[in-house]
Amino acid sequence: xxxxxxxxxxxxxxxxxxxxxxxxxxxxxxxxxxxxxxxxxxxxxxxxxxxxxxxxxxxxxxxxxxxxxxxxxxxxxxxxxxxxxxxxxxxxxxxxxxxxxxxxxxxxxxxxxxxxxxxxxxxxxxxxxxxxxxxxxxxxxxxxxxxxxxxxxxxxxxxxxxxxxxxxxxxxxxxxxxxxxxxxxxxxxxxxxxxxxxxxxxxxxxxxxxxxxxxxxxxxxxxxxxxxxxxxxxxxxxxxxxxxxxxxxxxxxxxxxxxxxxxxxxxxxxxxxxxxxxxxxxxxxxxxxxxxxxxxxxxxxxxxxxxxxxxxxxxxxxxxxxxxxxxxxxxxxxxxxxxxxxxxxxxxxxxxxxxxxxxxxxxxxxxxxxxxxxxxxxxxxxxxxxxxxxxxxxxxxxxxxxxxxxxxxxxxxxx
Amino acid sequence: xxxxxxxxxxxxxxxxxxxxxxxxxxxxxxxxxxxxxxxxxxxxxxxxxxxxxxxxxxxxxxxxxxxxxxxxxxxxxxxxxxxxxxxxxxxxxxxxxxxxxxxxxxxxxxxxxxxxxxxxxxxxxxxxxxxxxxxxxxxxxxxxxxxxxxxxxxxxxxxxxxxxxxxxxxxxxxxxxxxxxxxxxxxxxxxxxxxxxxxxxxxxxxxxxxxxxxxxxxxxxxxxxxxxxxxxxxxxxxxxxxxxxxxxxxxxxxxxxxxxxxxxxxxxxxxxxxxxxxxxxxxxxxxxxxxxxxxxxxxxxxxxxxxxxxxxxxxxxxxxxxxxxxxxxxxxxxxxxxxxxxxxxxxxxxxxxxxxxxxxxxxxxxxxxxxxxxxxxxxxxxxxxxxxxxxxxxxxxxxxxxxxxxxxxxxxxxxxxxxxxxxxxxxxxxxxxxxxxxxxxxxxxxxxxxxxxxxxxxxxxxxxxxxxxxxxxxxxxxxxxxxxxxxxxxxxxxxxxxxxxxxxxxxxxxxxxxxxxxxxxxxxxxxxxxxxxxxxxxxxxxxxxxxxxxxxxxxxxxxxxxxxxxxxxxxxxxxxxxxxxxx
Numbered sequence: 001x002x003x004x005x006x007x008x009x010x011x012x013x014x015x016x017x018x019x020x021x022x023x024x025x026x027x028x029x030x031x032x033x034x035x036x037x038x039x040x041x042x043x044x045x046x047x048x049x050x051x052x053x054x055x056x057x058x059x060x061x062x063x064x065x066x067x068x069x070x071x072x073x074x075x076x077x078x079x080x081x082x083x084x085x086x087x088x089x090x091x092x093x094x095x096x097x098x099x100x101x102x103x104x105x106x107x108x109x110x111x112x113x114x115x116x117x118x119x120x121x122x123x124x125x126x127x128x129x130x131x132x133x134x135x136x137x138x139x140x141x142x143x144x145x146x147x148x149x150x151x152x153x154x155x156x157x158x159x160x161x162x163x164x165x166x167x168x169x170x171x172x173x174x175x176x177x178x179x180x181x182x183x184x185x186x187x188x189x190x191x192x193x194x195x196x197x198x199x200x201x202x203x204x205x206x207x208x209x210x211x212x213x214x215x216x217x218x219x220x221x222x223x224x225x226x227x228x229x230x231x232x233x234x235x236x237x238x239x240x241x242x243x244x245x246x247x248x249x250x251x252x253x254x255x256x257x258x259x260x261x262x263x264x265x266x267x268x269x270x271x272x273x274x275x276x277x278x279x280x281x282x283x284x285x286x287x288x289x290x291x292x293x294x295x296x297x298x299x300x301x302x303x304x305x306x307x308x309x310x311x312x313x314x315x316x317x318x319x320x321x322x323x324x325x326x327x328x329x330x331x332x333x334x335x336x337x338x339x340x341x342x343x344x345x346x347x348x349x350x351x352x353x354x355x356x357x358x359x360x361x362x363x364x365x366x367x368x369x370x371x372x373x374x375x376x377x378x379x380x381x382x383x384x385x386x387x388x389x390x391x392x393x394x395x396x397x398x399x400x401x402x403x404x405x406x407x408x409x410x411x412x413x414x415x
Numbered sequence: 416x417x418x419x420x421x422x423x424x425x426x427x428x429x430x431x432x433x434x435x436x437x438x439x440x441x442x443x444x445x446x447x448x449x450x451x452x453x454x455x456x457x458x459x460x461x462x463x464x465x466x467x468x469x470x471x472x473x474x475x476x477x478x479x480x481x482x483x484x485x486x487x488x489x490x491x492x493x494x495x496x497x498x499x500x501x502x503x504x505x506x507x508x509x510x511x512x513x514x515x516x517x518x519x520x521x522x523x524x525x526x527x528x529x530x531x532x533x534x535x536x537x538x539x540x541x542x543x544x545x546x547x548x549x550x551x552x553x554x555x556x557x558x559x560x561x562x563x564x565x566x567x568x569x570x571x572x573x574x575x576x577x578x579x580x581x582x583x584x585x586x587x588x589x590x591x592x593x594x595x596x597x598x599x600x601x602x603x604x605x606x607x608x609x610x611x612x613x614x615x616x617x618x619x620x621x622x623x624x625x626x627x628x629x630x631x632x633x634x635x636x637x638x639x640x641x642x643x644x645x646x647x648x649x650x651x652x653x654x655x656x657x658x659x660x661x662x663x664x665x666x667x668x669x670x671x672x673x674x675x676x677x678x679x680x681x682x683x684x685x686x687x688x689x690x691x692x693x694x695x696x697x698x699x700x701x702x703x704x705x706x707x708x709x710x711x712x713x714x715x716x717x718x719x720x721x722x723x724x725x726x727x728x729x730x731x732x733x734x735x736x737x738x739x740x741x742x743x744x745x746x747x748x749x750x751x752x753x754x755x756x757x758x759x760x761x762x763x764x765x766x767x768x769x770x771x772x773x774x775x776x777x778x779x780x781x782x783x784x785x786x787x788x789x790x791x792x793x794x795x796x797x798x799x800x801x802x803x804x805x806x807x808x809x810x811x812x813x814x815x816x817x818x819x820x821x822x823x824x825x826x827x828x829x830x831x832x833x834x835x836x837x838x839x840x841x842x843x844x845x846x847x848x849x850x851x852x853x854x855x856x857x858x859x860x861x862x863x864x865x866x867x868x869x870x871x872x873x874x875x876x877x878x879x880x881x882x883x884x885x886x887x888x889x890x891x892x893x894x895x896x897x898x899x900x901x902x903x904x905x906x907x908x909x910x911x912x913x914x915x916x917x918x919x920x921x922x923x924x925x926x927x928x929x930x931x932x933x934x935x936x937x938x939x940x941x942x943x944x945x946x947x948x949x950x951x952x953x954x955x956x957x958x959x960x961x962x963x964x965x966x967x968x969x970x971x972x973x974x975x976x977x978x979x980x981x982x983x984x985x986x987x988x989x990x991x992x993x994x995x996x997x998x
Contacts, residue, residue, distance in 0.1 A: 062581035319799075
């Protein structure tokens with residue numbers, strides 16, 4: 001919101017004189033009031049001289065108006081909704097929640113209502129409502145931004161109108177403006193090249209039964225993003241989607257999101273498993289649970305990333321898969337290079353592919369681990385410092401063989 | 416630069432985090448603090464102030480204090496007395512956590528309340544003036560009422576707000592304001608006002624939401640129109656399952672107006688929804704039954720006690736008093752109640768009877784064994800915690816070995832005393848147990864057999880001479896094997912670990928099995944509490960009796976929670992109510 005406002009600020013002075021559609025005008029005024037700190041006009045009200053004796057009367061006055069105003073309107077009362085269907089009742093409930101200022105959406109479709117009815121518990125209902133509420137808010141904000149852009153554009157056009165009529169003379173250019181298309185074509189060529197000679201990178205899609213619909217959608221979003229990053233790279237991987245069942249939810253979602261593009265994508269989507277496509281000894285399964293730490297990026301190995309968004313904590317799912325097929329596993333050396341602070345060491349798929357691409361092109365860990373979210377670590381570790389610590393640890397472990405008597409929870413603490 | 420001081424909350428992390436860092440120069444903390452300062456959010460009525468020198472001082476003091484506490488702790492050698500509470504006694508975890516010094520101080524941001532809450536009704540001009548002083552982002556009426564709710568202002572002041580809003584808003588007051596006002600009325604038990612608001616809401620809105628219903632129900636049960644609260648409950652049921660609070664209020668209301676049948680009906684309904692009733696609800700039934708001679712009613716109360724037993728729930732202190740009073744008030748039956756404790760032998764100090772043993776029945780035992788194998792070790796994917804080959808190896812091993820007396824979690828025991836060598840500690844424990852002619856099994860991981868500074872080969876060889884052993888792969892879980900080996904050996908077998916096994920308990924599918932597991936764990940887990948030089952290990956004593964509500968017909972033993980003791984979910988109460996009938 002505030003972003004759009006900062007954008008608006010310089011323009012506001014220009015905007016105000018122009019007439020806008022009525023709805024928008026209201027919005028603008030409120031926004032302007034809020035952000036240009038113009039004072040809200042004081043509401044005029046009949047000021048009653050209240051004496052202490054009539055105070056009590058005055059205090060209860062609102063009840064009468066509240067009741068009487070209703071009787072005129074003749075709104076139905078509690079007792080009249082005995083045989084109301086639960087769907088409508090739920091809608092009413094949500095509306096009342098909204099009046100109370102809870103995080104529920106303003107408009108709700110029949111389908112969404114049905115979803116709410118199907119929610120098992122109260123908390124899941126509330127969660128879903130909050131999700132809808134946030135989505136609605138985002139939509140509205142986008143809409144407002146869009147309208148502002150349009151308005152600003154019109155403004156610019158109006159300003160330039162007189163000038164453009166003058167400037168009608170020929171100019172010399174080297175290229176036509178077809179950059180985007182050319183970029184796409186160039187990336188297509190590179191992709192085709194990668195399909196022929198690129199290093200394979202496998203996304204293991206065998207986790208669709210471990211995920212809830214929400215997680216699956218997130219996973220697909222991350223896959224799209226990963227594919228995009230790969231496409232733009234100098235030397236792309238040849239991406240494989242292995243274990244992708246054509247009747248599975250994963251496939252459906254991917255096709256839905258890619259649309260027409262799905263069949264023109266320069267990657268290999270297959271129902272086969274990665275162990276059928278590649279020799280077992282050249283496969284390395286990347287998983288955060290792995291005991292082995294990745295030291296260097298090997299250009300002759302096939303790395304596998306499990307496309308699995310795990311929000312309900314199933315530790316060791318991917319390690320179990322690798323164990324089952326007797327594959328080598330590795331994890332990123334996050335602890336070695338970063339001072340880890342918070343968050344899981346499971347990175348998103350797009351972060352993974354960017355790290356791998358970076359390693360492939362430069363081979364430097366510091367460079368590659370730029371893509372680890374900054375909130376998760378406090379900075380890079382000096383490698384020398386790391387080894388120093390290790391030496392200290394060894395020293396410590398040797399010096400203490402005797403120890404004082406202590407309680408159950410004693411920790412070794414040296415001040 | 417503004418500092419956001421709730422960052423201090425993560426201070427304990429500092430003491431606990433890295434034992435190797437030690438307490439070095441103070442700048443380490445500062446950097447950590449700075450990091451926590453990113454989370455500045457502009458709260459509505461917090462004024463963020465730059466860090467004053469005073470605060471820096473306070474911070475340094477805090478660090479110094481923690482350092483001091485720690486030093487002192489290191490200096491003193493805490494002796495755990497032999498009669499220390501057992502591992503699962505209520506409050507034990509709290510005690511354990513207090514052994515790790517942590518800063519308990521929290522800095523409070525100076526809350527600058529922009530507006531002093533008025534203490535008496537104001538008129539419109541005064542409210543208008545206040546509104547102009549208000550600089551928050553929310554709407555003023557809403558905010559001021561929220562504050563009143565927070566500080567429980569008198570309802571007259573709230574009324575004056577509503578009157579003012581209505582005057583500005585041609586007689587209309589929003590639902591949110593009404594609900595807040597209703598809350599105040601319910602808080603102050605102003606029944607007439609509650610009825611008024613109820614009428615208004617009935618007139619204005621077709622239906623309400625859960626919060627409004629809850630408040631109305633709570634308000635109406637004390638009035639003559641308490642039956643309408645039941646109608647409201649029906650309304651609520653159409654959209655969501657009412658909370659235990661709603662049921663509690665309705666039941667209390669019914670009992671207040673002597674309608675026992677309705678109360679029991681609601682209670683049945685509540686249990687039908689799989690809701691765990693509030694202890695207050697159950698207490699109300701007991702309180703109501705005082706002095707009533709009615710077999711049906713007293714049977715139902717006994718059912719409540721059995722419900723507590725089956726779900727391993729424990730009454731609170733006041734509830735225990737209610738139970739005692741009810742039993743003692745039954746006419747014609749001379750019950751005598753007293754608050755006691757149970758001796759280690761399982762005898763009640765009050766009446767000398769032995770309470771139920773902690774041991775499972777043979778069906779339960781078999782059931783639990785099978786569940787551990789199926790859900791904890793296998794869990795639908797054998798590769799998660801182990802591999803099929805390893806599982807085979809383990810099952811064969813267990814099958815062909817004679818039953819053990821003690822199963823040791825090698826890694827857990829070895830790492831108990833950080834300053835001693837792991838293999839040495841393990842050897843001490845094993846040899847001490849072997850001297851008592853116990854058959855010992857040591858479970859561990861294969862890396863323990865690799866020679867290094869912490870795991871000496873000769874120690875491990877001695878261990879292997881004195882005990883059977885099974886080493887799992889380094890990436891396998893060893894705890895499930897420990898559980899299964901212990902269960903497989905039979906009821907006399909104990910296991911040694913300090914691990915509370917909560918994650919494995921969580922793998923079990925339903926609450927009933929989890930309770931069974933917990934019961935078995937209490938009776939079979941040995942924890943090491945100290946190790947004296949001279950390598951004598953002392954163990955925590957094991958409970959021989961089951962802490963659960965129980966009866967023998969003419970006596971009841973009911974464990975209860977004390978009000979001042981914080982009990983964790985994996986602990987059991989230590990205080991009992993002993994009731995017996997004089998014959």
